Amino acid sequence: NLTQRLAKVVKTMRGEARLTETNTAEMLREVRLALLEADVALPAVRDFIAKVKQKAMGEEVLAALSPGQALVGVVQRELAAMMGGDLGPEASLLSFATQPPAVILMAGLQGAGKTTTVGKLAKFLKEKHKKKVLTVSADVYRPAAIGQLQTVTAQVGADFFPSLPTDKPVDIALAALDFAKRHYHDVLIIDTAGRLGIDADMMAEIAALHAAVKPIETLFVVDAMLGQDAINTAKAFNDALPLTGIVLTKLDGDARGGAALSVRHITGKPIKFAGVAEKLDGLEAFDPQRMANRILGMGDILALVEEAQKGVDMAAAQDMAQKIKSGGRFDLNDFKAQLGQMKKMGGMASMMDKLPAQFQQAATGANMGNADKQVRRMEGMINSMTKQERAKPELIKATRKRRIAAGAGVQVQEVNRMLAQFDQMQTMMKKLKGGGMMKMMRSMKG
Ligand code: GDP
Numbered sequence: 499n500l501t502q503r504l505a506k507v508v509k510t511m512r513g514e515a516r517l518t519e520t521n522t523a524e525m526l527r528e529v530r531l532a533l534l535e536a537d538v539a540l541p542a543v544r545d546f547i548a549k550v551k552q553k554a555m556g557e558e559v560l561a562a563l564s565p566g567q568a569l570v571g572v573v574q575r576e577l578a579a580m581m582g583g584d585l586g587p588e589a590s591l592l593s594f595a596t597q598p599p600a601v602i603l604m605a606g607l608q609g610a611g612k613t614t615t616v617g618k619l620a621k622f623l624k625e626k627h628k629k630k631v632l633t634v635s636a637d638v639y640r641p642a643a644i645g646q647l648q649t650v651t652a653q654v655g656a657d658f659f660p661s662l663p664t665d666k667p668v669d670i671a672l673a674a675l676d677f678a679k680r681h682y683h684d685v686l687i688i689d690t691a692g693r694l695g696i697d698a699d700m701m702a703e704i705a706a707l708h709a710a711v712k713p714i715e716t717l718f719v720v721d722a723m724l725g726q727d728a729i730n731t732a733k734a735f736n737d738a739l740p741l742t743g744i745v746l747t748k749l750d751g752d753a754r755g756g757a758a759l760s761v762r763h764i765t766g767k768p769i770k771f772a773g774v775a776e777k778l779d780g781l782e783a784f785d786p787q788r789m790a791n792r793i794l795g796m797g798d799i800l801a802l803v804e805e806a807q808k809g810v811d812m813a814a815a816q817d818m819a820q821k822i823k824s825g826g827r828f829d830l831n832d833f834k835a836q837l838g839q840m841k842k843m844g845g846m847a848s849m850m851d852k853l854p855a856q857f858q859q860a861a862t863g864a865n866m867g868n869a870d871k872q873v874r875r876m877e878g879m880i881n882s883m884t885k886q887e888r889a890k891p892e893l894i895k896a897t898r899k900r901r902i903a904a905g906a907g908v909q910v911q912e913v914n915r916m917l918a919q920f921d922q923m924q925t926m927m928k929k930l931k932g933g934g935m936m937k938m939m940r941s942m943k944g
């Protein structure tokens with residue numbers, strides 16, 4: 499996946515102080531392959547690579563200590579931006595800025611998830627926005643379609659306007675609109691018929707529906723599992739209708755999310771919602787950042803970016819992990835080195851916040867939760883120790899404790915406390931075992 503590819507690039511570029519045409523090209527090739535693997539359509543990949551290339555030539559990256567890592571940061575930020583992060587948080591909101599009822603028209607291929615999404619939206623609008631919602635089906639082709647909408651509408655407790663397979667779609671929509679006006683519905687959601695593929699009749703029909711009811715929202719519903727094909731479908735619907743937003747469904751499956759990038763690229767419209775379950779509560783506001791991370795290969799990439807941002811010396815961390823793994827003892831010299839690392843990472847407290855719960859517990863046990871101030875004192879005490887004492891803390895008895903306390907300007911009790919904390923830390927380190935430090939760092943989310 500992209501994370502592995504990027505990690506490889508970072509590694510090979512570690513020794514290189516500058517970005518060159520060659521190493522940039524190599525990096526971009528990996529990104530390109532990874533996006534294609536994530537099922538992003540080629541035109542969207544090209545567009546993305548061009549943007550990253552432009553940014554990579556920017557001063558920020560050129561001036562970075564590690565250009566490889568800085569480039570990874572660019573890739574992540576650009577991906578989130580292209581996913582809609584640059585549209586701002588308002589982009590995923592539905593508009594109600596109209597004389598009620600606000601009409602929402604659903605468009606998309608058969609099986610995309612339109613009818614299910616109508617149910618989800620009705621539930622969402624009813625519960626979150628306290629709207630009075632009416633639904634209607636203009637799908638007169640499949641015998642079970644109208645009944646399916648009736649069922650999901652009943653499940654969420656919204657109102658349903660019945661229609662007949664013998665009615666004309668535009669007549670159905672206008673009748674429902676009239677009913678909604680007379681019964682003071684805030685929102686009317688119109689479900690429509692899809693086809694298995696793009697089809698001129700379908701486009702003409704939904705365009706006629708759009709012209710008749712003038713919806714404030716025209717949502718294109720697309721199955722994330724379509725992958726690259728999503729781009730053609732999106733283009734056809736975007737050409738036929740003034741879409742206001744996109745709903746990406748079935749993200750609970752193993753779709754790699756490439757469809758999101760493709761659809762954004764071709765329509766420029768915001769992805770407003772993500773369908774994440776068959777159940778009617780499986781609708782979420784679309785989160786560009788999260789989607790970018792999904793394409794990048796989830797959490798792992800964040801460790802790389804974190805590294806780029808905070809200048810943590812991964813090599814040192816790796817050495818330590820190696821030492822612990824190979825049964826080496828974690829001594830006060832390591833502890834001191836680690837305190838230094840933690841300081842670089844924005845302080846102990848912020849680091850502890852980001853640790854997984856199980857480690858947090860161990861850390862709190864070692865009373866390190868709000869220990870930024872203590873870190874400096876600990877360092878002071880460790881600095882007052884001899885090398886031998888650091889390597890073998892059990893040597894530190896009463897006389898030595900008094901000397902260390904005096905050297906660091908603290909009470910003897912504080913030395914005792916620090917040694918006890920170190921003891922707990924040592925136990926925690928044993929628990930982390932192989933790759934513990936790396937795991938800890940990776941698990942930290944920005
Ligand atoms: P329509 O033809 O566009 O109206 O699609 P439907 O709403 O009938 O959905 C087609 C199938 O996809 C149904 O089996 C739905 O349960 C399923 N579906 C819709 N949205 C989601 C989703 O977000 N996640 C999952 N897992 N299944 C979904």
Ligand code: MG
Pocket residue numbers: 612613614637643689690
């Ligand atoms: Mg349907």
